[in-house]
Amino acid sequence: MTVVVVTDSSCCLDPEMVDRYDIRVVPLHVIADGRDLREGVDELPEDLATVTTSGPSPAELTEVYTSALDDSDGDGVVAVHLSRLLSGTWDAARSAADALGDGIRLVDSRNTAMGLGFAVLDAARAARAGEHLDQVYYRAEKVAASARTLLVVDRLDHLRRGGRIGTATALLGTALAMKPVLHLVEGKLVLREKTRTMTKAMTKLVDGVVAEAGPGALVAVHHRDAPERAGRIVEQLSERLPEAEVTVTELDAVLGAHVGPGAVGVVVAHS
Template identity: 25%
Template structure:
């Protein structure tokens, strides 16, 4: 095992049991109520969180990892003689990346590298998972940084949401883009481009969403059979499992990690979201 530790945040949506087995530090991005920013609701059971969103009982908002939290983390690693690689949510979606850069400069943390993954949810999670595995294998700090940046920047994010209004409310897409989603059982498919969210196309109905997401994977994916594929969902396990089965049938995929979309990402994507992550190179 190397002396490299992977630093991420609570938007990465890696299952708890996976994080606990790896050299990973997960910093908190707070989730609170829009009308009461001081009221932390990240403690809510994830099913309860989505049920409350569906009923309109909560309007959650999120906050970046504070600079001082990064500073404390970097100083603790220095004392322990360890190095750290920061792999968090895309800089287009949070201020955490800039906060980490400020903390690195302030603390003169030459033992820390801050990378912009340009990923979100389990897309970030798969990047963190791979980097942590490399650290466990004893790979060199610079080698991990170099390889993981390539891996992150070739991570495809293909996802569908039940209601684009949540992304609009959080400023992740425009009102005009949100309008298309609620019409006549139209299901939007979105993707990430250079770390930002964009609508990709529209399909009619649940069945066609899975079919089209698998087709996009065929168009963009490379060597899918031998990849670790990621699927995350916002209280929509049934559709996530349908997608997983379809990926196995079409591409003989052997490894799929399925996780819940946690409150940080779920605050913006809303209940019902299902996302697919794979490598395009």
Template identity: 30%
Template sequence: MHVQVLCDSASDLNQEMFQQFSVQSLPLKVILNDEEYDDGIDITPKEVYDRMRDGEAPKTAQVSPQTFRETFTALAEKGQPFIYFAFSSELSGTYQTAKMVEQEIKEEYENARFDVIDTKAASLGYGLVILRAAELAKGGASYDEVLELGQYHATHMEHIFTVDDLEYLQRGGRVSRTAAFVGGLLKIKPLLHMEDGKLIPLEKIRGSKKVLKRMLEVMDERGADLQNQRMAISHGDDLERAEQLAEMIRETYGTKEIHIDYVGATIGAHAGPGTIALFFLNDTYK
């Protein structure tokens, strides 16, 4: 029996990708004006960004214990081995909830074979981990092979991103109110990265034109096997800049596969419209 790969909607993969790679995804929640939506199912990222531009402030909620319980139980009852690769535990409580439910299910179904893994990744960085694990699983790889490769990609995944307006990060407590105000006046664009699952400011860059160039330089410093690996770029409703960055990468490194998609509603609610994020491996592609 093949291994079932599970993830949540913070992977920012679209429904078509989930179907193509036989991935089961559990939606996080987006809350707007006291109405709750399933991320990527009941509401699109585009709708969320449009409403943010109109002044609305979305909130998000993790996958519920009940959803995990029902999903894990259904697979355990069938004797289906599965691995749930989770959104970074530093950005959401979803992983901790899944671990709690894991204990319950394993006590009830002693022969169930599954693991809950903290990827320490987000957006399409997380999505790339899922794609690689799912490809392997679909090809008939063993449980241990899927687990090992998924963990390898999670460990070596780089996240480099910038936001268009510091105000959204300020609302989430990522930067101070003063920094957001001054940054807006000076047109300062922050460059951030992920370190052990946390969002960490890397440097400040004046002017949006310089940001993409600097993202490429950071990738050059950190990346490995840049021509052959699959990369990803996610964007907060700014496809033009995402495609511009992709073209710069292709011209510089001859990279064959760059997946572009929206920063989904869960992460976009905190990063805001105009976010551009780049994901790549810092070690050899496997």
């Protein structure tokens, strides 16, 4: 058999790619009106304004890891998850992996969305090519470390409510009507630049992506209920990074609940 790659539903991977490389995706959870719903499995509400989210339990991860380990026929499992500073998923994953022994290698992507997804995909391709467990793990670590994520949101309330940014940053944006450009640094979402308007924020976002990109860059544009805004970013990036292949994905429920409608983000990584 081959090494099996596991991730969580924040990876934003196209289902066709998940099926092609037999990537195992553990659903994150959305709690709405007292119901515990699994992203990608259960029908989720369209209005995410009042929902809360949670990661998978150690028991859920243990079940998926065990099945993946069995299917690998002893070759092992590489599990790549969203940043431990954004979710409790890592702690649950660590608990599950420790109970199953050395066959499970964990990677903290220090990212999410395609900052996670690019690492997962590269690891899955290495596994499909017959690479050893250590090499698959290395590929995931390398791509994850290269990933840079920039984000602009319409309102900071959603991120503040979910504890993903500090209260001071949220109040700054609200009180001064700022449109800050945020980015992930070592797995934590922090302020990158302050701007006064969404137009200026979009310009800074694109400038930041171009500065981070280089030859062979992997680029993904994400949005939540903002296809036109995302489309304009794609056009600008295509002009300034003509050799880069730019993919576009709407954020699913869990990430969408934290960034709110109107949010746009871009991930740049290198394989």
